[in-house]
Amino acid sequence: DGGITQSPKYLFRKEGQNVTLSCEQNLNHDAMYWYRQDPGQGLRLIYYSQIVNDFQKGDIAEGYSVSREKKESFPLTVTSAQKNPTAFYLCASSRSDGITSDTQYFGPGTRLLVL
């Protein structure tokens, strides 16, 4: 069953703590993305990666870091430098071969809360 999985579903962060959100896909997609969604707002791009071992900052990358060591995996670390991390985090993936490759499919999301 192909798709995108994110874990955990809920994550609690203490002050000064780094936390890592997992995103895995078995769709054989080259490109992966991380978005943040705050209540009542649209999605804002944090980081994206078009190929393994390469990634680019999005619009709100400060306080976040990513890695792309495998095609299937694109973990996001929320560092202590991110002062307002409470949000719904969404991972997405897409193909990378032509105009229709912009179609992105989303995982179920991780809700991050600060204790």
Added chain:
Amino acid sequence: QKEVEQNSGPLSVPEGAIASLNCTYSDRGSQSFFWYRQYSGKSPELIMSIYSNGDKEDGRFTAQLNKASQYVSLLIRDSQPSDSATYLCAVNKTGRRALTFGSGTRLQVQP
């Protein structure tokens, strides 16, 4: 000016009516346009994609694109209570594969 603008709503329509959702975008070089539906607490799911001027129909949904006016819309015919959700418009930015999203329009279909 926001890169992708949507009326936040709520847009309220009676069951069986046509719901019309609108979106404008600022980047004239954009080529890919998407509508996603998002239920409360869930992740967005793709409804329609459109790449050329004109209409594209899929079941009860019709996407309309007018690149000259930088306008894309979604029509939902025979609206059902299960269509009640937030609808997100997304557009690609020139030179960047990642999508730019509007803040969404909340649709309420009244039984």
